[in-house]
Amino acid sequence: xxxxxxxxxxxxxxNNINVLSIRQKLFEEYVNDEFNIEAVKLIKEKQKIxxxxxxxxxxxxxxxxxxxxxxxxTVGKPYQAILDFNQPDLQDISGFEFENLTQYGxxxxxxxxxxxxxxxxxxxxxxxxxxxxxxxxxNTEPHEKWLSLVINANPKSLWKNxxxxxxxxxDWKANNFWKADNVSDFQxxxxxxxxxxxxxxxxxxxVGSFRDDDFGFKHYxxxxxxxxxxxxxxxxxxxxxxxxxxxxxxxxxYFTANLNDENLTAFDELLLDHHHKKGEDTQKKISHFVYNNxxxxxxxxxxxxxxFATKAESSLKDFHSTLIxxxxxxxxxxxxxxxxxxxxxxxxxxxKDLTNIKLMNWLDVGEFGGGTRFxxxxxxxxxDKFSTRFGFTLIEDFSYLMLMTDGIYDxxxxxxxxxxxLEKWKDFVEDLQGDNEDKVAVSLDxxxxxxxxxxxxxxxxxxxxxxxDRTLAIIx
Amino acid sequence: xxxxxxxxxxxxxxxxxxxxxxxxxNALSGMINTLRADAQALDSLWLSMVTFDREVKExxxxxxLASFQLPEIxxxxxxxxxxxxxxxxxxxxxxxxxxxGNPNQKGDWKPLLFLFTDGKPSDLxxxxxxxxxxxxxxxxxxxxxxxxxxxxxxLLKELTPDVVHLDTxxxxxxxxxxxxxxxxxxxxxxxxxxxxxxxxxxxxxxxTVVI
Numbered sequence: 001x002x003x004x005x006x007x008x009x010x011x012x013x014x015n016n017i018n019v020l021s022i023r024q025k026l027f028e029e030y031v032n033d034e035f036n037i038e039a040v041k042l043i044k045e046k047q048k049i050x051x052x053x054x055x056x057x058x059x060x061x062x063x064x065x066x067x068x069x070x071x072x073x074t075v076g077k078p079y080q081a082i083l084d085f086n087q088p089d090l091q092d093i094s095g096f097e098f099e100n101l102t103q104y105g106x107x108x109x110x111x112x113x114x115x116x117x118x119x120x121x122x123x124x125x126x127x128x129x130x131x132x133x134x135x136x137x138x139n140t141e142p143h144e145k146w147l148s149l150v151i152n153a154n155p156k157s158l159w160k161n162x163x164x165x166x167x168x169x170x171d172w173k174a175n176n177f178w179k180a181d182n183v184s185d186f187q188x189x190x191x192x193x194x195x196x197x198x199x200x201x202x203x204x205x206x207v208g209s210f211r212d213d214d215f216g217f218k219h220y221x222x223x224x225x226x227x228x229x230x231x232x233x234x235x236x237x238x239x240x241x242x243x244x245x246x247x248x249x250x251x252x253x254y255f256t257a258n259l260n261d262e263n264l265t266a267f268d269e270l271l272l273d274h275h276h277k278k279g280e281d282t283q284k285k286i287s288h289f290v291y292n293n294x295x296x297x298x299x300x301x302x303x304x305x306x307x308f309a310t311k312a313e314s315s316l317k318d319f320h321s322t323l324i325x326x327x328x329x330x331x332x333x334x335x336x337x338x339x340x341x342x343x344x345x346x347x348x349x350x351x352k353d354l355t356n357i358k359l360m361n362w363l364d365v366g367e368f369g370g371g372t373r374f375x376x377x378x379x380x381x382x383x384d385k386f387s388t389r390f391g392f393t394l395i396e397d398f399s400y401l402m403l404m405t406d407g408i409y410d411x412x413x414x415x416x417x418x419x420x421x422l423e424k425w426k427d428f429v430e431d432l433q434g435d436n437e438d439k440v441a442v443s444l445d446x447x448x449x450x451x452x453x454x455x456x457x458x459x460x461x462x463x464x465x466x467x468x469d470r471t472l473a474i475i476x
Numbered sequence: 477x478x479x480x481x482x483x484x485x486x487x488x489x490x491x492x493x494x495x496x497x498x499x500x501x502n503a504l505s506g507m508i509n510t511l512r513a514d515a516q517a518l519d520s521l522w523l524s525m526v527t528f529d530r531e532v533k534e535x536x537x538x539x540x541l542a543s544f545q546l547p548e549i550x551x552x553x554x555x556x557x558x559x560x561x562x563x564x565x566x567x568x569x570x571x572x573x574x575x576x577g578n579p580n581q582k583g584d585w586k587p588l589l590f591l592f593t594d595g596k597p598s599d600l601x602x603x604x605x606x607x608x609x610x611x612x613x614x615x616x617x618x619x620x621x622x623x624x625x626x627x628x629x630x631l632l633k634e635l636t637p638d639v640v641h642l643d644t645x646x647x648x649x650x651x652x653x654x655x656x657x658x659x660x661x662x663x664x665x666x667x668x669x670x671x672x673x674x675x676x677x678x679x680x681x682x683x684t685v686v687i
Contacts, residue, residue: 072543124509150512152542158515203516236663236675367576368614369478369585410478410582417579465477465519 004040005031052135059133060143062089068129068147073119076154079106080116096131096142104151122153156462162208164200177242181211184452189219189226191330193446194475196228197456201407202467203235210241212321213405213469216248218256223264227255228473229325232345232405234374235468236320239312243305243319247375250304251325254297263289268331275333275394290392294340295381298323298389302375316376323375324361324403328475335398339391342380344372344406346419350429352397357425360391363416400429400444400476407470411463432474436461444476479522480585481538481574482661485562487593489529490554491626496594496645497551503650508546510658517541517662520585524569528562530555538573557595560602563610570613586616588674590657591635593621594645596628607635616674619660621653622686629686639686640679652682 008031012019019027030036066089073079085093098108098115104127105120127149130142164181165173172178181204184197200211212233219226231247233240267289274282301323309316322343329336339347341361349358364373373380380386409419412431418424427435434441438461442454459470488497511517524538527549535547570587577583589610597603610618620632623645632639642649659677679685 069545072545074542148545150545152512152518155515155518158513158518160515206515365577366583367578368583368616369577371586415577415580415582465479467516467519 003044004037007040007044008036056133056135059089059092059135063093063131063133064143064145066090068145070115070127070147070149072150072152073104073106074152074154075119075122075157077119078116079119080114083113083115085113092134094132094134094136096129099128099130101127104149119151122151125149125151155464159202159206159467161202161205164204164208164210166208177210177239177245179211179214179241179245181205182456184456186452187217188446189217189228189475190224190328192226192475194228194473195442195444195451195455196471196473197452197459198471199456199459199469201469204469206467211469212240212244213407213471214241214244214248214321215403215471215473216252217473218252220255220259223259223329225255225259225264225327225329226475227252227325227327228401228403228475229323230345230403230405230471230473231324231375232322232343232407232469232471234320234322234372235370237318239314239318240320242308243321243374243376244323246305246308246319247301247321247323250301251297251323253304254300255327258293258296271331271336271394272333275331286392287390290338290390291387294325294327294338294390295386297325298340298342298375299381302378302381305376320374320376322364322372322405326360326401326403326475328401334394334396337391337393337395337398337401340389341391342373342375342377342389344409345404346409346413347391348400348402348404348419348425349393349395349398350400350402350425351395352399354399354426354429355422357420357422358393358395359419360393361389363419365416400474402475403473405469405471407466407468408459408472410468411461411466411470432458438462444474446476478520478582478585479540479575480520480661481522481524481570481587483538483566483570483587483589484523484525485559485566485589485591486525486527486549487529487557487559487595488527488549488551489557489595489598490552491594491624492551492645493553496623497549499645499647499650500592501546501549502647503654504549505546506651507654507658508541508544510655511541511661514658514662517658521661524573526562526565526569527551528558530558532558532561532565534565534569538569556598557593558599559591559593559597560599560604560606563603563606567606567609567613574613586614586674588661589615589618591618591620591632592623593632594623594627596626596631600631603631604634610635617660617676619657619676623650633686638676641684641686642682643684649682652680656680656683 071081097110101108106115106117108115126146129145129147132142165178181200186195194217196215198213198215215230217228229248229251231244233244270282270285273279305319306316309319322345324341324345324347326347327338339360344363344365347360349360412428413419413424432442440458442458518541521541522538523544525536526534529552574587575584618636620636620639622629622632623642629639629641642653656679663674
């Protein structure tokens, strides 16, 4: 019983009691006494319990003080978070559960230590975690700790749809350059048809602001030409909606007035020569024609906006808008297609059997999102690159000629490089025909009376982060 | 998807100790809650927070709003204000974080910077060296906020034309300020001409625009 002896010896020593050598034998008997052995054993046990309890209390305090992070959840988005307790201060947790998770649509799997489920309500919540610690006596009441749980709202549910003319009268509309939030149209255009829809983006609908996009088209019966334009007013410019409208109106107005002189006959002959590979420098002469006529139309649009801005005593910048337009005409040997573009809106031409895509223009995109160029910027006309803003092609026939704003292109093509990939355009056509999340289809058939509505409905597609105005014109 | 990266540089030097830092924490938390309820923000906003006193710390690296968790911001009882060092860290972070567009990659919106201070840089030389570098990063807007009478408006003006002054750093003023910050952030994701910057919304009465 060495332990007992050692304990009693140090006890006596601490109290300055010496065991005389002549009493050594008596002391040996004393430490072997049954009562003393039991007593020392008991004391040691109690001491150990006291120490353990103190350590335990510290562990619990550590756990209570430790920041435990539950990753944020989002309503409607399946949630799964593994709680990692394999870290200092938390390793001593022997068991835990959460008390009030189910009201948020979540459950706790204590075996896998996972919180999972379908979050049902949004907010900044506190959830109660009950936990036990290794070394605790059984039946000890579990400890409680409150943890933060952020559940984001479903982003789709946050978007409001406030009409831009809510509670406003006609005078207000006229004074504020109001335009309808949502328009669509379907018409024959030459021997083709055009379906077009323009829809206010969610970012505008959310705050009741205006649609900044616009479009226009016209077929000139007497000379066989057709023109289609699409413009996207800059989100940062306060009168951009009017800028895009003037731009489209001006282009149509320009060609109405200027597509009727003899120079058109000369162009018809030039194209014929070009087609039959007759004559000299036909390509160059065509380029000249395209440049001369389309640049005047573009400049006319610029000029019209400038004129309006001056009259309205506003800055030209307030009317910032991109502008793309295509002019086309059917000949015996095919279609001539002429284009102009400034800004970040593409014009794509798909051949008859969908085996080739021709991107008719390049896009003004910068290093940063939203940085582009506008028809309202005088410098574009003096730039070296101005002459590259024009496109021309002769094509036997085409399936679709499409003009769209970045509200469509950002969501469906994502990056510029994809605009030159045939596969992406084929996917886009299939998407239009119903191969999409909501199974919304546009039946691209001239006998379809519902076609304009279908395109407009298709345009409601959800694309995270892409909530700009959307305009798409399809000539087919 | 286009992200709108927003950077906060927050002065946690000794003078912020006590009530001001408490008020700041509350105001930031209010701002985050406001932004969380904004559809556009929830879809595109990414936030980063750097605090500076004697030490410069990135307390939250660039994180999307949906996953963002605001930590409790603390500050020492005394010590210098290393604004220059904070700009130095910011310069590195922005270069590493912000995605620039090219034909195969969608670029971020221009980043925004909010610098909140209640004093003046203790490392003035470094601060001035960093100014042209920060400007070269092409922020959509840099907003300098000087809070309280010891804050130096003129030095902030060297960094950005957009400086606002708060007379006090009390709870209600800070709340107003950060409400305005969230409105400014909501302006950040609109298309604009190449080289143009973000237009700031009109500030509330508690905030004086330093001209």
